[in-house]
Amino acid sequence: MNTVWIDMALAVVVILAIGLLGTSRLGSIVRLFALQSFILAFLPFLLEGGIGIHKVVIATGTLIVKVIAIPAILFWAVRHVSIRRDTPAIFGGSASLLVGGFLIGLSFFLSSRLVLSGKPFSDLLIPSAFSTLFIGFLVIISRVKAITQVVGYLIMENGIFLFALLLFETTPLLVELGIFLDIFVGVFVMGIIINHIQNEFDHMDISQLTSLKE
């Protein structure tokens, strides 16, 4: 019974990532990321086993860091800068959706090649983790605004989080908390730098930062 819900949640996570590829408004991009993290936060409870302290801490950690704190920083950054939109620079919106679809296919192919000792709780887990990861990567390389790049990095992190679900019993709580802390501080530092970029150049378009070149 549970597997149906897990599969559904995973599908929604990937769909949200794709939706992000087709969105150009910065506010919506941040909202999509927050929604994706919100679903991820509840995923641990769908796994087998009772509600342990480990699951509760991870879920609360995800909620506080990825659903509340980081989107708050990003919204602050969006309000602070005068830009509202970011369209893909390398190729247009529809092309990047196509590439996204291709990446999902690639993820299924990759996961079919990797054999896991012991069956995972859902066949969709590894493909969707790879898909989310790849789409995050695509966002980083195809977008030019600093905030979108940060969101791309966070989407990647969400993909990695899905892999971490496979390892629920083996990763110590301390380590996972450390990872949350690092991601949070990372986004915080990036937020400060975005602010500096805005003050210094009056834009936060990374493609215009080109004075350092060979």
Next chain:
Amino acid sequence: MIFLILGLPFAGGGLDLILPTNRLRNWILFLIALAHLGCVVSFWLIPPPAVINGFLALDSFSIIILSVISILFFAVSLYAAGYVQNEKGRSNRIFTACLLFLLFSMTLVTMSQHLGLFWIAMEATTLMCAPLIYFHHRPQALEATWKYLVIGSVGIALALLGTFFLAISALEIKSLLLSDLISQAASLSVPWLKLAIVFLTVGYGTKMGLVPMHSWKPDAYGEAPGPVGALLAGAVTNCAFLAFLRMSQICHAADQAEFLKPILLAIGIASMALASFFMLGQIDFNRLLAYSSIEHMGILILGLGLGGLGIYGSLFHAVNNAFSKGLIFLVSGNLYQQYRTKRIGNIQGVLKSFPFTGGLLVVALLAVTGIPPFGTFFSEFMILNAALATAHYSLAFFYLLFLSIVFVAMSSVVLKMARGLPENREVELNPNQKESWITTVSPLFLAGIALLLGLCVPSFLNQALQKSSAFLGG
């Protein structure tokens, strides 16, 4: 003891955030660096016991890298005080605090025996470096910092993925402690282990600045102030190198060394090739040094990939490279403050105008390019020997070729800067830029160590190097 050496820099960093004056903060920085060095010395005499279920412990790899970091940081802590003083009116609050937090995270990297904790500490070094690179607040520095943060974070995220793949491969062991992984390496799932190796190589390779993940390095090193460059090139890269050492340990135990070796050889020689060609005709001194750092990282990885004597050579080169890079970056800091430019063409006649800096510049050139009395020569020679001993003749040929290109590129530039007459008096616009003892003593100290390592390797270091290389089958 382990808690002490971790707690001191952390507390010092916190203290520096609240202390009111530059002077007090400099003292804290210096005293913590001194205490850190003291702790490291005591570790050589009495190895500390492992703590927190073996999460933190000191093995022979850790102590080598930790000692290098500690000595280099000590020199930089002294130098940084003088450096910030010369930047009139600058507060060193963020600067010193970040330096100390960086020391904390680097110490944590060397001691982590759990690969998850190792990753956390490594990511923390990236974050702490970012404000340090932005110290001069120039627009270009902002661009460099952004590149460093984004590329570094993505790289390190891939390393996290690699770490998780390793954990999936070790599902039967149910642990990511290095000692467990090594003792039960036979039960690792091989396809996942290979995937983990690939991601870890890309991830930590980005941190180390290996080709093709090096693109942030010239920018970040080019914009970072001298003392920060010294730490980046000498200490942070060695932390990333430790990641490669850990990977080799696991591969060696799991009988997968043959999978890792060709990857290391290819990345190593590619790094040397690209670095040597970009060094020709480089017009910015700090960018030149950044490419030199890429080249030396290539040498380290190459030695590790060759195995046998190469592993000893590579470990020894990690030590030598840290001090020689530290030395030349501190000198570059002096040059920047004296000439207010990093363009090679605008710096001439250093020996005439600033005899100490000029002298140190020439010494640094010899140390970095590996000229005989310096340790770098011997470690580079060992790696060459290893290449010949394992019948990698064409590799040895290219190794020598790239080393000579680098030598020509660097010496022509540096000698032009050191000799000749100061071309115009504009340079002397800054009459207060005299050579202060504080910014001369620390590079001198590093030069002394670089020279000493070439003249004789202390027996305790030799033992640790041999013990470590034996772990990797060298």
